[in-house]
Amino acid sequence: xxxxxxxxxxxxxxxxxxxxxxxxxxxxxxxxxxxxxxxxxxxxxxxxxxxxxxxxxxxxxxxxxxxxxxxxxxxxxxxxxxxxxxxxxxxxxxxxxxxxxxxxxxxxxxxxxxxxxxxxxxxxxxxxxxxxxxxxxxxxxxxxxxxxxxxxxxxxxxxxxxxxxxxxxxxxxxxxxxxxxxxxxxxxxxxxxxxxxxxxxxxxxxxxxxxxxxxxxxxxxxxxxxxxxxxxxxxxxxxxxxxxxxxxxxxxxxxxxxxxxxxxxxxxxxxxxxxxxxxxxxxxxxxxxxxxxxxxxxxxxxxxxxxxxxxxxxxxxxxxxxxxxxxxxxxxxxxxxxxxxxxxxxxxxxxxxxxxxxxxxxxxxxxxxxxxxxxxxxxxxxxxxxxxxxxxxxxxxxxxxxxxxxxxxxxxxxxxxxxxxxxxxxxxx
Amino acid sequence: xxxxxxxxxxxxxxxxxxxxxxxxxxxxxxxxxxxxxxxxxxxxxxxxxxxxxxxxxxxxxxxxxxxxxxxxxxxxxxxxxxxxxxxxxxxxxxxxxxxxxxxxxxxxxxxxxxxxxxxxxxxxxxxxxxxxxxxxxxxxxxxxxxxxxxxxxxxxxxxxxxxxxxxxxxxxxxxxxxxxxxxxxxxxxxxxxxxxxxxxxxxxxxxxxxxxxxxxxxxxxxxxxxxxxxxxxxxxxxxxxxxxxxxxxxxxxxxxxxxxxxxxxxxxxxxxxxxxxxxxxxxxxxxxxxxxxxxxxxxxxxxxxxxxxxxxxxxxxxxxxxxxxxxxxxxxxxxxxxxxxxxxxxxxxxxxxxxxxxxxxxxxxxxxxxxxxxxxxxxxxxxxxxxxxxxxxxxxxxxxxxxxxxxxxxxxxxxxxxxxxxxxxxxxx
Numbered sequence: 001x002x003x004x005x006x007x008x009x010x011x012x013x014x015x016x017x018x019x020x021x022x023x024x025x026x027x028x029x030x031x032x033x034x035x036x037x038x039x040x041x042x043x044x045x046x047x048x049x050x051x052x053x054x055x056x057x058x059x060x061x062x063x064x065x066x067x068x069x070x071x072x073x074x075x076x077x078x079x080x081x082x083x084x085x086x087x088x089x090x091x092x093x094x095x096x097x098x099x100x101x102x103x104x105x106x107x108x109x110x111x112x113x114x115x116x117x118x119x120x121x122x123x124x125x126x127x128x129x130x131x132x133x134x135x136x137x138x139x140x141x142x143x144x145x146x147x148x149x150x151x152x153x154x155x156x157x158x159x160x161x162x163x164x165x166x167x168x169x170x171x172x173x174x175x176x177x178x179x180x181x182x183x184x185x186x187x188x189x190x191x192x193x194x195x196x197x198x199x200x201x202x203x204x205x206x207x208x209x210x211x212x213x214x215x216x217x218x219x220x221x222x223x224x225x226x227x228x229x230x231x232x233x234x235x236x237x238x239x240x241x242x243x244x245x246x247x248x249x250x251x252x253x254x255x256x257x258x259x260x261x262x263x264x265x266x267x268x269x270x271x272x273x274x275x276x277x278x279x280x281x282x283x284x285x286x287x288x289x290x291x292x293x294x295x296x297x298x299x300x301x302x303x304x305x306x307x308x309x310x311x312x313x314x315x316x317x318x319x320x321x322x323x324x325x326x327x328x329x330x331x332x333x334x335x336x337x338x339x340x341x342x343x344x345x346x347x348x349x350x351x352x353x354x355x356x357x358x359x360x361x362x363x364x365x366x367x368x369x370x371x372x373x374x375x376x377x378x379x380x381x382x383x384x385x386x387x388x389x390x391x392x393x394x395x396x397x398x399x400x401x402x403x404x405x406x407x408x409x410x411x412x413x414x415x416x417x418x419x420x421x422x423x424x425x426x427x428x429x
Numbered sequence: 430x431x432x433x434x435x436x437x438x439x440x441x442x443x444x445x446x447x448x449x450x451x452x453x454x455x456x457x458x459x460x461x462x463x464x465x466x467x468x469x470x471x472x473x474x475x476x477x478x479x480x481x482x483x484x485x486x487x488x489x490x491x492x493x494x495x496x497x498x499x500x501x502x503x504x505x506x507x508x509x510x511x512x513x514x515x516x517x518x519x520x521x522x523x524x525x526x527x528x529x530x531x532x533x534x535x536x537x538x539x540x541x542x543x544x545x546x547x548x549x550x551x552x553x554x555x556x557x558x559x560x561x562x563x564x565x566x567x568x569x570x571x572x573x574x575x576x577x578x579x580x581x582x583x584x585x586x587x588x589x590x591x592x593x594x595x596x597x598x599x600x601x602x603x604x605x606x607x608x609x610x611x612x613x614x615x616x617x618x619x620x621x622x623x624x625x626x627x628x629x630x631x632x633x634x635x636x637x638x639x640x641x642x643x644x645x646x647x648x649x650x651x652x653x654x655x656x657x658x659x660x661x662x663x664x665x666x667x668x669x670x671x672x673x674x675x676x677x678x679x680x681x682x683x684x685x686x687x688x689x690x691x692x693x694x695x696x697x698x699x700x701x702x703x704x705x706x707x708x709x710x711x712x713x714x715x716x717x718x719x720x721x722x723x724x725x726x727x728x729x730x731x732x733x734x735x736x737x738x739x740x741x742x743x744x745x746x747x748x749x750x751x752x753x754x755x756x757x758x759x760x761x762x763x764x765x766x767x768x769x770x771x772x773x774x775x776x777x778x779x780x781x782x783x784x785x786x787x788x789x790x791x792x793x794x795x796x797x798x799x800x801x802x803x804x805x806x807x808x809x810x811x812x813x814x815x816x817x818x819x820x821x822x823x824x825x826x827x828x829x830x831x832x833x834x835x836x837x838x839x840x841x842x843x844x845x846x847x848x849x850x851x852x853x854x855x856x857x858x
Contacts, residue, residue: 047659061817063649068814070704113704115649115747128703157817164822172848173663174821177656177749181649181818220492220544220610227606230476234602274557275499275542318544320606348777385497388490388586389610392603393593419601 019296021403022329022365028291028305029333032312035340036264039191043179048236049189050340051169057162057182060155065118068152072109072131072139073122075102076147087140109139118151125150168340190340194240195232196259199225200252200270200280201318202244223320223389224269231327234346236339247271252283260308264338267331270318272302280315288313296403298366299384300326321384321391325367347397347417355379358408360401369395370416378416392419448725450832451758451794457720457734458762461741464769465693468620472608475600477665478618479769484594486611489584494547497581501538501560501568502551504531505576516569538568547580554579597769619769623669624661625688628654629681629699629709630747631673652749652818653698660756663775665768676700681712689737693767696760699747701731709744717742725832727795728813729755750813750820754796776826776846784808787837789830798824799845807845821848
């Protein structure tokens with residue numbers, strides 16, 4: 001047994017000597033993560049969801065001609081010659097009048113508010129400031145109107161049958177308002193990916209339950225569970241199952257197999273290294289396809305990916321900072337694509353000058369945490385190797401140094417991914 | 430009655446002739462919208478919430494010295510002289526051994542995985558690729574180690590008592606992971622603003638219920654309700670009450686008064702113009718403070734704001750596009766501030782060249798929808814006046830032309846606020 005483990009270990013070490021590039025991993029993901037099928041949701045629950053199909057207007061908006069300002073609806077031809085020195089007097093009719101349509105020559109006007117349907121026969125609205133009510137049920141018009149003045153024509157905003165929003169659009173608040181104005185109550189959106197989480201080697205660790213117990217300082221608390229649940233929530237994913245198992249290859253195999261029928265995506269956390277008790281890759285290879293294992297990425301290099309049936313399986317390192325970036329670059333990308341979202345990293349991207357040299361190892365895509373200096377420069381801070389996830393809490397964002405680069409010289413322009421939460425409080429323009 | 434309404438109408442028309450600037454409205458808001466009190470939430474529910482107080486580490490992370498790589502923990506002094514041509518043989522002890530501490534001179538090594546606590550007495554880890562297990566319970570070390578090699582010291586990531594996150598930080602996924610690793614289960618965050626919505630003049634309009642009825646094409650569907658509920662959800666607000674009333678001043682007064690004790694913020698939608706049936710401002714003035722009514726903003730100029738007791742009251746125009754921007758610039762700003770968030774517009778801001786002249790009226794802050802042309806230019810599209818909310822669905826974003834400007838010349842650099850949902854699908858860099 002010891003000999004077998006040794007051989008295996010050596011095999012894995014060799015495999016890691018030929019790590020896949022981040023680019024090839026990305027290509028593998030993109031070829032296997034088209035947007036999922038659709039589901040109908042209430043429009044009011046659709047904020048942030050992605051349209052599965054184009055939406056066309058089911059009616060004209062506005063549905064009828066209407067006043068676009070508060071004022072007096074009348075026949076424009078009757079106001080010819082009106083002016084401050086030639087006020088023309090109109091009888092005020094209420095909209096609710098049974099007096100019939102406004103007709104040219106009748107000298108009648110209807111008081112309307114912006115948005116009111118135009119009274120039958122009227123073709124213009126004279127705004128309040130071009131009219132003076134002097135009592136006695138009459139109004140003096142002191143400015144001439146022409147037909148269609150302050151009238152919003154039916155269908156002016158959108159015409160029945162016209163496309164409103166394209167498939168693939170992530171629905172914003174204004175979109176919801178626009179769709180609601182066409183009477184739409186439901187929208188057909190890309191369904192959320194169903195995700196299963198498998199935590200390897202946490203079978204003995206009690207979940208932090210929030211019940212108020214003081215944190216114990218002599219144990220290792222699981223960071224990956226809370227981290228990943230927050231990440232997948234951000235990316236629009238539903239966690240269908242979340243289980244803790246021991247490190248054995250059979251246990252991992254069983255956990256993956258049990259979830260593959262239900263899940264669109266399975267994240268196996270931990271057991272991805274080339275240690276003798278790292279069995280995640282072998283377990284996936286036993287029952288499915290292990291496509292890539294070992295990637296030229298720091299942190300996150302022991303990540304892997306493959307498939308079992310229709311489910312994509314991602315192997316995420318157990319070290320939290322490695323788990324974070326293996327998620328962001330690989331699993332998160334797949335989730336965002338399955339959900340029809342923008343595949344790119346959901347961070348704010350800005351260019352800054354490097355205040356100091358940013359160093360990276362050639363041959364590895366390296367994630368370098370940086371801090372803002374003033375408004376236009378960044379400097380590297382404590383690395384993820386040195387501070388784990390606390391490198392992220394100390395930094396304002398990170399730079400991704402590509403595989404072929406040794407880093408950036410002082411003064412070079414670098415693209416910085418800002419933590420969403422660090423873009424506030426006017427730190428960023 | 431008609432005469433009284435006339436006098437009132439005239440009064441309002443004059444008031445609107447002296448509109449407040451967007452800047453003065455902003456100052457009024459900022460002086461009255463400090464972050465609310467705090468509440469305790471489960472860390473796992475804290476994504477996007479804003480910390481009410483600084484968080485300091487309650488323990489060292491890591492809590493003990495641990496291996497930072499898979500390999501063999503041993504005494505570094507025992508490896509002096511080790512090399513490929515001088516392999517030094519160590520007895521392998523399991524971590525679970527009862528053999529006691531590793532001691533210098535004993536020739537023992539313990540197989541460890543990254544993250545394992547260092548065995549007592551060991552002070553370095555020799556990584557897998559500097560060791561060869563040859564069976565028989567021994568390992569050959571082929572590279573010398575020095576003390577602390579591949580050992581992560583307790584407290585290396587963060588030390589007990591050290592500040593982790595500052596008050597005011599909007600909590601991101603990596604933050605949740607970092608906090609969880611210190612055993613934290615709950616976080617003290619700024620509580621969500623409690624909001625009440627009052628829809629004026631919608632008492633006869635049936636809410637779109639999503640029950641599957643085909644939309645009726647001859648009625649006006651309420652866009653403001655769905656629009657505002659999406660906007661306040663985006664801004665982290667809880668809707669405590671949502672009611673539809675008629676346009677009468679007494680009805681508006683009662684609705685505001687009924688909600689002022691419970692709400693941090695009340696949005697009164699509709700009835701804000703200077704028409705004879707626009708009573709929202711008068712109703713607020715009757716029972717509370719009407720601070721501003723009529724703002725030099727297009728769309729959204731008939732907005733108003735004031736207070737009743739501790740509640741901020743915003744009067745939003747009933748025209749959906751006006752409602753949208755009166756919310757974004759005023760009510761939304763207050764909500765974001767009350768919730769401790771970044772007050773600024775939650776859009777992505779980028780600079781582009783104007784491909785065509787962008788025209789605005791001097792004396793008004795004007796919101797001009799624009800569309801991307803290629804990767805570096807924008808052009809104005811159908812205005813909110815012409816297309817209502819559909820101007821937003823047709824545009825990629827908008828430009829805010831300040832009050833003192835007549836717009837931007839062709840070729841000028843303009844700051845564009847991009848709809849979040851339009852930043853995807855690689856339209857934006």
